[in-house]
Amino acid sequence: MTLGLISLVFVVSACGFTATEDKEEIPTIKIGYLPITHAIPLYLQDEIVTQGEQDYKIELVKFPSWPDLMDALNTGRIDGASVLVAVAMKAKELGIDLKAVALGHRDGNVIIAGNDIHNVQDLKGKSFAIPHKLSTHNVLLYEMLTREGMQYDDVNVIEMTPAEMPAALAENRIAGYVVAEPFGAQSVVMDNGHVLYQSEELWQNSVDCAIVLRQEFMEENSDLAQAFMNSYVEAGNQAQQKDEHVYEVSSKFMKVDETVMDLSLKWIAYDNLRINEQDYSKLSDYLIEMGLSKKPPAYEDFVDNSLIDEAM
Structure with a gap:
């Protein structure tokens, strides 16, 4: 059991949301994130809320790793997060009352290999990095190996923080990796690696990162939760423009x-950041098949599309 999962077990009984108010009694929503391209809608949302005439604030809380972020989410130190959906599903399975309310992005997970790796078969016996066993990245690796007639154990799968992966590949500590952006693009631009597969080539409409909120926060702040989703959808549409403003x-x-x-x-x-049942169910099936979850939460118990449906 990984450190992240162990921490989940011990925080099942934790409670208490963290929506706070300043001296003017403007509520603040605390949202956790890792500094990755998949969280760009949150960055734009922060600007929208800060510059607009909103009756609430957003505080984006940066974390160095998924276990650190999930510990804060599970214990109520933040109200929500952009997080690996499979990790949040495991937390729900263990009793943490979370709701997935939107996708963080669609597509954008590439499988990167070193320049001496010419095909998937070349990975046999080599070390390959993933950010977390409970991740769509791990599922994509599993699917790629299966398609190529290989076993998952044919490669030495290791967990590694996303930011470390490009350097590890350049130093030949690993033969490849699959992770959130921009770390795949970094190796390609630096000519230290190349793309073996795009995620959509292995799994169309794969579910990866999601916006997850604590159920307690949603129940006690329903109007605030809806306002949050309204600006999040607006931010997603801005992010899809992929212009200089997005980069800035x-x-x-x-x-x-x-x-x-x-x-x-x-x-x-x-765009289109609604979590669809068919895509979610496929992820659940993968987690069971890979032995990563015995009973993933049912779609209707974990996914709440009411906010995004209203916002759209």
Whole structure:
């Protein structure tokens, strides 16, 4: 059991949301994130709320790793997060009352290999990095190996923080990796690796990162939750423009070379961020097949599209 999962077990009984108010009694929603391209709608949403005449504030809380973020979410130190949906599903399975209310993005997960890896078979016996076993990235690796007639155990799968992966590939510590952007594009631009597969080539409409809110927060702040989703959908539409403004705003939250960002954005979509049942069910089936979950939460128990349906 990984450290992240162990922490989940011990926080099942934790409670308490963190929507706070300042001296003017303007509520603040605390949302966790990792500095990745998949969270760009949150960065734009922060600007929308800050510059607009909103009756609430957003505080984006940066975390260095998914276990750290999930610990804060599970214990109520933040109200929600942009997070690996499979990790949030496991938290729900263990008793944490969370709701997935929107996707963070669509597509944009690439499988990267070193320049000495010419095909999937070349990965046999080599080390391959993923950000978390409970991730769509791990599922994509599993699907790729299966299609190529290989076993999952044919490669040495290791968990690694996303930001470390490009350097690890350049230093030949790993033969490849699959992770959130912009770290795939970084290796391609630096000519340290190449794309073996795009996520949509392995799994159309794969579900990866999602916006997850604490159920307690939603129940006690229903109007606030809807206002949050309204601005999030607006931000997603802005992100889909993939223009200079998107780069400028994102640069305040993540330091990425503009050439890397341009390539990364070509691979990602930010429109239509509703979580569909068919796509969610396929992820659940993968998690069971891979032995990562015995009983994933049912779609109707974990996904709440009421906010995004109203916002759209």
